[in-house]
Amino acid sequence: xxxxxxxxxxxxxxGRKAICINEVMVQNxxxxxxxxxMHHAWIELFNSSFAxxxxxxMYLTNDKANPTMYPVPRMDVNTExxxxxxxxxxxxxxxxxxxxxxxxxxxxxxxNWIGLYDADGKTLIDEVVIPASLTVGQSYARIEDGNKGxxxxxxxxxxxxxxxxxxxxxxSGNNIIIDKNAKIEMFKNDKSGAGLTILSMAVVFSSLxxxxxxxxxxxxxxxxxxxxxxxxxxxxxxxxxxxVTPDSGEEIAAVCMALHEHLNMHDxxxxxxxxxxxKRSYSPWNSxxxxxxxxxxx
Amino acid sequence: xxxxxxxxQNLSDFWSYTGFANATPEHFIxxxxxxxxxxxxxxxxxxxxxxxxxxxxxxxxxIPFKIDAGAEIGIYEEGSVLNILYDGVxxxxxxxxxxxxxxxxxxxxxxxxxxxxxxxxAAAQFGIFGAYMVALAxxxxxxxxxxxxxxxxxDGPTAIFLSSKLAPNLMGAIAVSAYSYMALVPxxxxxxxxxxxxxxxxxxxxxxxxxxxxxxxxMFPIIGLLLTCFxxxxxxxxxxxxxxxxxxxxxxVTTRLAKTASNALNDIIVxxxxxxxxxxxxxxxxxxxxxxxxxxxxxxxxxxxSMSGVLFxxxxxxxxxxxxxxxxxxxxxxxxxxxxxxxxSNNMGLKYDPxxxxxxxxxxxxxxxxxxxxxxxxxxxxxxG
Numbered sequence: 001x002x003x004x005x006x007x008x009x010x011x012x013x014x015g016r017k018a019i020c021i022n023e024v025m026v027q028n029x030x031x032x033x034x035x036x037x038m039h040h041a042w043i044e045l046f047n048s049s050f051a052x053x054x055x056x057x058m059y060l061t062n063d064k065a066n067p068t069m070y071p072v073p074r075m076d077v078n079t080e081x082x083x084x085x086x087x088x089x090x091x092x093x094x095x096x097x098x099x100x101x102x103x104x105x106x107x108x109x110x111x112n113w114i115g116l117y118d119a120d121g122k123t124l125i126d127e128v129v130i131p132a133s134l135t136v137g138q139s140y141a142r143i144e145d146g147n148k149g150x151x152x153x154x155x156x157x158x159x160x161x162x163x164x165x166x167x168x169x170x171x172s173g174n175n176i177i178i179d180k181n182a183k184i185e186m187f188k189n190d191k192s193g194a195g196l197t198i199l200s201m202a203v204v205f206s207s208l209x210x211x212x213x214x215x216x217x218x219x220x221x222x223x224x225x226x227x228x229x230x231x232x233x234x235x236x237x238x239x240x241x242x243x244v245t246p247d248s249g250e251e252i253a254a255v256c257m258a259l260h261e262h263l264n265m266h267d268x269x270x271x272x273x274x275x276x277x278x279k280r281s282y283s284p285w286n287s288x289x290x291x292x293x294x295x296x297x298x
Numbered sequence: 299x300x301x302x303x304x305x306x307q308n309l310s311d312f313w314s315y316t317g318f319a320n321a322t323p324e325h326f327i328x329x330x331x332x333x334x335x336x337x338x339x340x341x342x343x344x345x346x347x348x349x350x351x352x353x354x355x356x357x358x359x360x361i362p363f364k365i366d367a368g369a370e371i372g373i374y375e376e377g378s379v380l381n382i383l384y385d386g387v388x389x390x391x392x393x394x395x396x397x398x399x400x401x402x403x404x405x406x407x408x409x410x411x412x413x414x415x416x417x418x419x420a421a422a423q424f425g426i427f428g429a430y431m432v433a434l435a436x437x438x439x440x441x442x443x444x445x446x447x448x449x450x451x452x453d454g455p456t457a458i459f460l461s462s463k464l465a466p467n468l469m470g471a472i473a474v475s476a477y478s479y480m481a482l483v484p485x486x487x488x489x490x491x492x493x494x495x496x497x498x499x500x501x502x503x504x505x506x507x508x509x510x511x512x513x514x515x516x517m518f519p520i521i522g523l524l525l526t527c528f529x530x531x532x533x534x535x536x537x538x539x540x541x542x543x544x545x546x547x548x549x550x551v552t553t554r555l556a557k558t559a560s561n562a563l564n565d566i567i568v569x570x571x572x573x574x575x576x577x578x579x580x581x582x583x584x585x586x587x588x589x590x591x592x593x594x595x596x597x598x599x600x601x602x603x604s605m606s607g608v609l610f611x612x613x614x615x616x617x618x619x620x621x622x623x624x625x626x627x628x629x630x631x632x633x634x635x636x637x638x639x640x641x642x643s644n645n646m647g648l649k650y651d652p653x654x655x656x657x658x659x660x661x662x663x664x665x666x667x668x669x670x671x672x673x674x675x676x677x678x679x680x681x682x683g
Contacts, residue, residue: 183682187440196440197427200677201420207529207673208420208666211522215413215514218521222511249509 355576401543419666425603
């Protein structure tokens with residue numbers, strides 16, 4: 001049970017690392033409306049993994065000194081974010097309105113730090129500083145959903161969206177619209193398929209070649225070790241080395257075959273006369289004689 | 299409404315739900331295919347463990363019914379029993395379970411004793427990519443072409459696994475095609491083997507393989523998994539289960555698990571997989587021009603795979619000393635289709651020299667073919683998925 005718990009806990013912790021702050025709007029005058037028909041600042045979280053992630057008991061905060069400011073309530077089925085999906089939290093300071101209404105607000109005209117902490121209230125999962133320059137109706141969004149980058153500056157990962165054609169605002173939607181499979185598009189250039197053939201066969205051959213090479217040396221090592229051990233045994237036992245013991249496998253196979261034939265000569269025991277007593281546990285309750293016919297034999 | 303009208307209307311309704319009222323010529327064509335599969339399996343022993351469930355599945359899947367009744371009967375109707383069973387195919391979790399059973403059944407000794415035979419298993423995968431090129435020429439998209447081409451791996455579970463990821467709409471045709479040609483291996487391969495080999499080559503006697511220690515057998519699945527899956531992680535579901543099953547077998551301490559994996563579990567999955575794959579060939583989905591192309595491409599793939607295995611051995615022999623030459627009759631076994639293709643090598647060898655038993659030698663490329671086709675599927679998934 002302990003192992004099971006550790007495994008599950010490990011998986012959960014790993015899953016929660018996939019949650020990230022994905023898009024934020026501080027001054028919302030005409031954009032997305034909440035379930036009460038009101039415009040409020042919003043924070044979008046994104047599950048970048050390919051598995052559902054439960055976010056209850058995680059914390060959202062805008063105060064580094066108070067990482068447990070807003071605990072995401074438990075016992076709400078909507079706090080499980082499906083794979084590659086988003087949820088919106090309304091920064092209206094009115095948590096009594098529901099799970100997704102948090103107990104703090106964002107302040108226009110100044111930098112707003114937002115942090116997302118794991119259930120322990122200590123592990124920082126994600127953070128972002130929303131620049132003070134963000135004006136009414138603008139959002140601050142990751143250029144690519146869920147891409148936390150690898151040490152790049154925020155400028156490389158985030159952009160200011162103003163709702164124009166080049167900077168559309170996408171609450172509860174993907175920040176970047178993927179309408180093509182880039183891999184397939186690339187392989188459309190390989191019209192004859194020769195490129196893929198060369199690549200894939202190289203992969204197949206190299207995998208099996210390395211395995212072949214490895215087991216060639218492993219085999220040699222084991223054969224050599226076996227020979228040394230055998231020589232030592234022969235020397236210890238004082239046996240004449242000119243007497244060769246059968247080790248080709250053929251003799252062993254012949255012996256095995258003879259034994260098999262001998263031991264299985266009565267494989268159709270029901271049909272042959274035998275001196276062996278045939279014992280079967282019987283009860284009228286498990287008798288199938290009266291209910292089933294025999295399986296036909298071809 | 300009088301009694302006559304009442305009875306008449308209800309009988310009319312009942313009639314509209316029957317198979318007779320909803321049958322189309324396509325249904326009868328598919329039912330005939332199902333019967334053909336069952337006949338081939340029972341009468342001619344062509345892969346009966348596969349063709350009986352698939353053939354019966356074709357019958358099950360092609361019983362005509364009123365599609366718009368919402369009765370949750372058809373395999374493509376969410377919530378129907380068949381649909382629930384079909385999840386193992388569409389979500390791709392039956393094939394890894396089959397691989398678990400294959401791993402628990404397979405003795406890799408022949409391969410470990412003579413590791414160079416692995417390269418034959420790799421060479422035979424040319425069938426996959428030859429078919430891929432032809433599929434592209436026929437106008438299939440790259441991902442569809444990849445899914446169809448995997449038929450050349452001669453490995454049903456791999457074909458189902460890959461097609462469920464790359465081209466789910468073609469999966470029924472691909473699976474049926476793959477299993478059909480696997481059943482026809484004894485018909486397809488011998489003429490190719492005869493055509494590409496000389497009499498002297500067919501008489502080559504190979505040295506008996508050395509005895510393989512238990513430690514080597516235990517090391518093989520562990521090293522095999524680490525190596526192949528580090529190169530192609532996308533093949534992990536298949537190779538992970540294959541090598542896991544093999545470790546259960548070879549470790550010597552999990553005999554019960556190995557027995558369950560190779561017997562009861564494998565049998566259950568084979569039954570469900572065969573039945574649902576067969577049932578997925580509903581006439582409306584199956585009888586299309588694409589299906590004809592897929593069967594044609596599958597045939598091409600099998601031929602190229604068998605040819606490339608045999609030709610690779612011939613090429614390989616040019617670099618080997620006389621005492622270590624390989625009989626090219628085992629080249630066909632690189633296409634997987636365990637153990638049918640290895641048996642064909644053995645039978646062909648015995649035909650030309652009654653004392654030349656090639657079975658154990660052919661098992662090497664045969665099981666290497668299983669690994670090779672899974673790696674090829676992983677590569678296709680990585681490139682096109």
